[in-house]
Amino acid sequence: MTQDPVSIEPLCLDEGHALGEFYPLKQQAQAEDFPADPAACRKDFLGQILHPRPGNSVLAWGARMGGRPVGLCAVGVPEAGRRWTADVVHFVVHPDVRRTGIGSRLLATATGHLAGLGVQKMTAFTSGPADGAGAGDAFAEATGAARILRYQRLSLRIGPTRLATDGDTGAGCELLHWRDDVPAEYRAAFAAMSSRLAAEEAARSGSDQVPEDFDEDKVQELYAVLRAWGYRTYLTAVRHRETGLLVGYSALGMADSHQRHASQWDTIVLPSHRGRGLGVVLKRANLSWTVEHEPELATVTTWNAIGNPAMLHVNESFGFRLDQSGARREWTL
Ligand SMILES: CC(C)(COP(=O)(O)OP(=O)(O)OC[C@H]1O[C@@H](n2cnc3c(N)ncnc32)[C@H](O)[C@@H]1OP(=O)(O)O)[C@@H](O)C(=O)NCCC(=O)NCCS
Structure with missing residues (x-):
């Protein structure tokens, strides 16, 4: 079966409703990756994009397949003059279409744009099961990210x-x-x-x-x-x-x-x-x-x-x- 082509576009962050279309994607990914965790909070998801951390602005790119949101990369970019490191806010691909290169395309789009702004590094937090690697860990390794600090989550x-x-x-x-x-x-x-x-x-x-x-x-x-x-x-x-x-x-x-x-x-x-x-x-x-x-x-x-x-x-x-x-x-x- 052939799949619709995937398009990747910058997201307009002035309008919350366009971003809202991407929330189910986050929710479904979280349910798949961490079924024991509480459902992703919509206000938190949108807020982290629409209200950046102090001194940052957020840039985001969405991936759509046949119009349907299937991937999102949102990155917090420090203000001009402090643009050494940008930090990923959300980076997610829908579980149904993973391992088809969408994550890699989102990454290339984001890092290409950020490099043009003078950003030198991009960081992200990845997580997985206590005794192994998650999809984000494997993706980060495969795309050449260095691991700068390891964490354990305790409950x-x-x-x-x-x-x-x-x-x-x-x-x-x-x-x-x-x-x-x-x-x-x-x-x-x-x-x-x-x-x-x-x-x-x-x-x-x-x-x-x-x-x-x-x-x-x-x-x-x-x-x-x-x-x-x-x-x-x-x-x-x-x-x-x-x-x-x-x-x-x-x-x-x-x-x-x-x-x-x-x-x-x-x-x-x-x-x-x-x-x-x-x-x-x-x-x-x-x-x-x-x-x-x-x-x-x-x-x-x-x-x-x-x-x-x-x-x-x-x-x-x-x-x-x-x-x-x-x-x-x-x-x-
Ligand atoms: C991480 C994530 C965004 C990757 O998206 P994706 O579209 O599946 O990524 P790609 O198809 O471009 O994968 C590129 C390469 O990464 C590696 N990779 C990605 N997911 C993997 C997995 N689950 N297991 C092993 N390797 C994996 C592979 O080498 C893959 O290439 P290949 O499929 O040709 O072998 C997606 O799994 C996801 O949404 N995970 C949950 C959120 C998350 O962890 N975000 C943090 C990302 S920094």
Whole structure:
């Protein structure tokens, strides 16, 4: 049987409804690749394209077969002057038409265009089963992407016993809880910790990538973007009473259509306060804070960089168990 020819066109991002046609593709791919995960959230899918991360704009290309959307590549491109590395936002081909070269054509279209803008590298996150490679991993290998950092996804089932205690911060510290934003007076300290986390992650990777840097404005913008993506975010920070300084935080997000599933994001404790169990205290307290507002919450997943045994230990002691593997990939353009 012959198939309709595939056309690849840039997508006009001014109109949400054109993009909306590509959402079922994402949904069907996710159901095929990760059947145990919750369905892809539409608001999150569209939001990540229509409301780029601070300092980025998004370019996207769609593949259609007989008019039907069968592939999508959306990439976040840093503003002019910082255009070294672009990061894939969505890269997906419909399961029915994989291994027919559509992914390769989307990749060639995107990287050709990005190279013309002066972008030097493109990164993407790929994931697969805990004990093997997924389609994205195989595709990245086949198309010459370097693997710059490996990750494990860990998953935690929430039981009532986990919520019994808020945790002990030890002498001289107190916990602060926020929702959907970081209060203005704490943004600078929060930004410094986010920058430190990004620098530590970059140091662990084999890449020469410049780590992301945060300041007060960027933190404010980032949480505004997360709200536009439909996320409900829960944050807990540790504050040193005597100095008033923040010494750690933990953040968690729930997509608009998800009631039972949350993603654990950053957790960091400043080096001067490490080794005292604050990582576990922060995660437990933030989870309790979340459940107060999200009574249906049943699972939390988190990505853990391989080469960060301290965080792996915190997560495992907390009850998180391995359920997927992942990697950050990098194409040199
Ligand atoms: C990754 C993905 C986009 C690839 O799309 P695709 O249209 O199937 O890719 P192509 O047909 O161009 O594949 C090119 C080559 O990659 C390799 N490849 C792709 N999928 C593979 C798989 N499942 N197993 C082994 N090799 C694979 C092969 O070498 C293939 O060439 P071949 O078919 O001639 O052997 C698609 O599998 C997908 O949507 N996966 C889920 C989302 C995802 O992982 N996105 C991240 C991508 S960076």
